[in-house]
Amino acid sequence: MPWLYFTLKPRHRTWAEAWQKEVQDSLRELETVEIAEGCFIAPEARLFAEPGRAIRLIGPGVSIAAHAFVHGPVVLEAGVSLNARVSLDGGAGGIRIGEGSRLATGATLYAFDHGLAPDRPVRSQPVTSSGIVLGKDVWVGANAGITDGVRIGDHAVVGMGAVVTRDVPAWAIVAGVPARVIGDRRDRRRSGAPGSGWPPDDSNQ
DSSP states (O other): OOHHHHHOOOOHHHHHHHHHHHHHHHHHHSSOOOOOTEEEEEEEEEEEETTTOOEOOSSSOOEEEETTTEEEEEEOTTTTOTTTTTTETTTOOOOOEEOOOOOTTTTTEEOEEEOOTTTGGGGGGGGEEOHHHHHHOOETTOOEEOOOOOOETTEEETTTEEEEEOOBBEEEETTTTEEEEEEEEEEESSSOOSSSSOOOOOTTT
């Protein structure tokens, strides 16, 4: 549980940091990884970073939960959180996730795509990779998918189960398959607070 690690009381910190050092040192021996101080990686996480496809945790507070799958090239900035069963594959173009962004359980980002020409089977199609970029303070909901070439602006929200196939503006809330803009985080009327009018009351419709 990454959030428990970051809230440990001082009397537990010594053994926990030593345990994390073992986990992280074993990854450094096996994979092409860069891990900043103050990060957490669950021992059940799967990180694959062969030469030329590095994984870089470049700021403190990055957390990767159990059963996450991360295949470089991937860059995670400070405070990024990958929850259980998140799947990232950087292809050739790479994935970069900005500071403080959070990916919920089962979110999937694949930074590559196969051709669809009818003259050959899928396994023989050429593979392309443009990369994926998430800005800072982005929230990607559970089981959402983001396809190659997408750029998501700062502070955006991707709803649970959405499939994002095009760029998302900063502050936008997107949902659906394919995802479309349904709101804006700056709209305080959509805060969910009592009397805000959000979510809408459909009882009389």
